[in-house]
Each structure stands twice: as C-alpha cells, then as structure tokens.
Amino acid sequence: MTALPGKKALGHIRVLDLTRVLAGPWCAQNLADLGADVIKVERPGAGDDTRSWGPPYLRDADGNDTSEAAYYLAANRGKRSITLDIASPEGQQIVRELARQSDVVLENYKVGQLKKYGLDYASLKQEKPDLVYCSITGFGQTGPYAQRAGYDFIIQGMGGFMSITGERDDLPGGGPQKAGVAISDLMTGMYATIAVMAALTHRDRTGEGQYIDMALLDVQVAMLANMNTNYLASGNPPRRWGNAHPNIVPYQTFATSDGHIIVAVGNDGQYRRFVEAGGRPDLVADERFATNPMRVRHRDTLVPLLADMVATKTKQQWIDALEAAGVPCGPINNLDEVFDNPQVVARGMRVDLPHPTGAIVKLVGSPMKMSATPPQHDMSPPLLGQHTDDVLRDVLGRNDQQIEALRSKRVV
Incomplete structure (x- = not known):
C-alpha cells in the first residue's frame, strides 16, 4: 500500500x-x-x-x-x-x-x-x-x-x-x-x-x-483477558495446559515426521475427518472418543494414539490433507519459514x-x-x-x- x-x-x-x-x-x-x-x-x-x-x-x-x-x-x-x-x-x-x-x-x-x-x-x-x-x-x-x-x-x-x-x-x-x-x-x-x-x-x-x-x-x-474473568467468576485460578486445551480434545500441537503442526478440532465432525485423514476411523467408532466430553475425559488415552497417527506423515502432507478435509490446522514455522510464507x-x-x-x-x-x-x-x-x-x-x-x-x- x-x-x-x-x-x-x-x-x-x-x-x-x-x-x-x-x-x-x-x-x-x-x-x-x-x-x-x-x-x-x-x-x-x-x-x-x-x-x-x-x-x-x-x-x-x-x-x-x-x-x-x-x-x-x-x-x-x-x-x-x-x-x-x-x-x-x-x-x-x-x-x-x-x-x-x-x-x-x-x-x-x-x-x-x-x-x-x-x-x-x-x-x-x-x-x-x-x-x-x-x-x-x-x-x-x-x-x-x-x-x-x-x-x-x-x-x-x-x-x-x-x-x-x-x-x-x-x-x-x-x-x-x-x-x-x-x-x-x-x-x-x-x-x-x-x-x-x-x-x-x-x-x-x-x-x-x-x-x-x-x-x-x-x-x-x-x-490475561478471559483468564482473568474465568478466575473472577469461579474463584479458581486457571492452571497451565501447555499446548493443550482444558475443554477441547484434540486442540493442541502434534509432532509429524519432520516438524510440528497445530490441530484445532472444534466439533465432532472435524474430529471424525481428522482421524479418517490419518487412516484411523476406528478412533471414531470407539465410544470413549465419540464426543468431545468423552474425549476430554479420556484425553490421556486418546492423545498418545493420535500422536502416533500424526507421526506417520510429514508436516506438509498433514496440512494439505486437513485443509482439504476442512479441519482447522496450521504449521509451527520457524522464522525463515515465516518470512518465506x-x-x-x-x-x-x-x-x-x-x-x-x-x-x-x-x-x-x-x-x-x-x-x-x-x-x-x-x-x-x-x-x-x-x-x-x-x-x-x-x-x-x-x-x-x-x-x-x-x-x-x-x-x-
């Protein structure tokens, strides 16, 4: 401009x-x-x-x-x-x-x-x-x-x-x-x-x-925005969750075969398309993972399975597949990748x-x-x-x- x-x-x-x-x-x-x-x-x-x-x-x-x-x-x-x-x-x-x-x-x-x-x-x-x-x-x-x-x-x-x-x-x-x-x-x-x-x-x-x-x-x-009001409304100080989300699963980073990606699944349909893109439709059929409340409850069981799935493809393969499937995702770029974007x-x-x-x-x-x-x-x-x-x-x-x-x- x-x-x-x-x-x-x-x-x-x-x-x-x-x-x-x-x-x-x-x-x-x-x-x-x-x-x-x-x-x-x-x-x-x-x-x-x-x-x-x-x-x-x-x-x-x-x-x-x-x-x-x-x-x-x-x-x-x-x-x-x-x-x-x-x-x-x-x-x-x-x-x-x-x-x-x-x-x-x-x-x-x-x-x-x-x-x-x-x-x-x-x-x-x-x-x-x-x-x-x-x-x-x-x-x-x-x-x-x-x-x-x-x-x-x-x-x-x-x-x-x-x-x-x-x-x-x-x-x-x-x-x-x-x-x-x-x-x-x-x-x-x-x-x-x-x-x-x-x-x-x-x-x-x-x-x-x-x-x-x-x-x-x-x-x-x-x-700190909503974290402040979460505390002021509940009286419970928020805690650290790393790259995960306290209320949504999977909503975090995963390691691919050559880097990391962010997967931000916001609903059950996006979750289904995510695991189907990874060749694991069985992770939908399992009732422990069928809905977000169930996935949150069983995150410690599900997340390692998803991590193994994601590790089988490259960062770009996952980005291409998930964008095509309508699953929110993105790379974690270093600065040379940022300025080449x-x-x-x-x-x-x-x-x-x-x-x-x-x-x-x-x-x-x-x-x-x-x-x-x-x-x-x-x-x-x-x-x-x-x-x-x-x-x-x-x-x-x-x-x-x-x-x-x-x-x-x-x-x-």
Whole structure:
C-alpha cells in the first residue's frame, strides 16, 4: 500500500522520546510509522542500552558487523536521534525547549528521577500547558511497589502470565514458562500508543493536555483477558495446559515426521475427518472418543494414539490433507519459514531500508493497513546522535557556533 506524499496520519505531531530499551521505544516507533516526527534523546557516547545488546549486529555491504545491534534496530525505525546530557543544566534547558516545540513527551525513567532535573510533567506543563506526557514504569507512579525497577521477565511472573503458560505440571517439562518475546514490554508500548493518541484527540477537542501513567504490571494483568474473568467468576485460578486445551480434545500441537503442526478440532465432525485423514476411523467408532466430553475425559488415552497417527506423515502432507478435509490446522514455522510464507510476503511484512552505514537494514513492517494514511517506512533506525545538529539548528534555532560550544562542554 503506497501513501500519497504528505498523507501521514500523525504528520502534524512531534514526539520527544526520552525512553530506552523496548516498551517506550515501541510506542514511539508506532507513532513514527504513522508519520509523527519523533526526536529520540540518547546519552552521549552510549545511547539507548539496546544499541549494545548484540550480537547479532547489522552487517554492512561487505558482510562485516557494524555497531548497530539488531535488538535496537527492531524498535527505533523512523526516528531522529540526538545526544544530550540531561544531567547538565544546559541539557535540561534543551529538553525544556524541545518540549515546548513538541506535542508529546515519552519517558521511562524511575519514579521521581526526572523531577530533580525539572523535567517531570508538572514542570514541563508550565512550559507547555497542552502537553501530552506519558510515563512508562514497571509498577506505575503510585502504590507500594512504585519505586521498584520493573523487568519484563519479572512482570510476566508477577502478573500471572507464567502461571498459565508452560507444560502441565504432571507432564515432563512441566512448570512455568515465560513468553519467547518481552510481551509485557511490547503490550505496554501498544497500550501507551493508544493512550497517547486518545490524549491527542482530547487535546485537539479541548486544548487540554494530560498525564499518562503506564505500568507494565497493570498491562500484564489486563492482557490475561478471559483468564482473568474465568478466575473472577469461579474463584479458581486457571492452571497451565501447555499446548493443550482444558475443554477441547484434540486442540493442541502434534509432532509429524519432520516438524510440528497445530490441530484445532472444534466439533465432532472435524474430529471424525481428522482421524479418517490419518487412516484411523476406528478412533471414531470407539465410544470413549465419540464426543468431545468423552474425549476430554479420556484425553490421556486418546492423545498418545493420535500422536502416533500424526507421526506417520510429514508436516506438509498433514496440512494439505486437513485443509482439504476442512479441519482447522496450521504449521509451527520457524522464522525463515515465516518470512518465506506467501501470505506474509503478500502483506508486505518485511521492509528493507537504506542505512547510514551503507548497509540495507531488514525490518518488519507495521501491521497497520490503512487506506488513506498507511504507515510509511522511509527512515531507518538512526545512528547515535545522527540528527543532533539538525534538530538543534532547525527546531531550536541554534547556530553552528552555539552547537560547537555545547559539544565542547559534552552537553551533546
């Protein structure tokens, strides 16, 4: 989907991004994809922590590693990077000036840390009354844990996610399991994106800015969705079921002769067609397996029989047979299979952008498909401080002599 020049949903918005690592940068990248001018403020000489979280690193045209870690590249597309020592009075003044020229400030410092620099919401609101200011922390600005540092892994455990994720405790390998990606960070970034855009809409209607207090723990609790309400309705905490389903059999993964598939049988007719495709119609005739309630009751007997059946064919043979039979199924792809998948290719989920190092950086495109103002991927993740002079000159009106004076003091 190609956007017309200038057709950017948030092309009128400037975001001052004081965040690092993942939750805040993920929010800022969403806003950048939608057209916002995002100015990323980084520590001189070091930058965002994730710049050094490698290998792997971006490789240049000759196949040599650059200093740009793939982790950093994943969450910082479309931004301008400036380096700034916000612990210095001159750096704090520049942040205040940039805030006056911005619509949104994002930050993920520890609770109260920016207040000592005069860069908290109460202070910056005096500079710009209609400012939207979003703070992202592990536990929020209030409550007994507010001063604690919040890490995604810990939040997944504290927020209940790991109590329902992992193999059944009575099976080999049973026990709590974290997600393969930092889901509480990512989901906090997504919720923060929604909150920022809602606050901007409110500002545009009323002229009133506001403060947004986002906490990873709040988000982790919220995103358990029906598992929360199952508990609240019954008083019984849900338990881990691995890749199985507590109420439906078979609804799980199976190992084929060359990989794994997911079989999601939703009714008795689909079950019949599944076992017939595997050459085991006797597994329908057996009254222990004739209906879903009976299959749930006898899952420990049935599932090993189905596992033996599935293991006789390849992954693709099963996918072809079950799709033809109308049985819901799917492969468990690794990432090379994901990016070769014709549907993923057709949807444009990989984007290649030229990088200042001369390399081509391969990134995942935004999943937001919009007819009038689709996301645009026209800026690669920036080098550390790549846009410092441009921002100081064009946004704040500093001249070359003033910029050099800041650089000599190591403010930038």
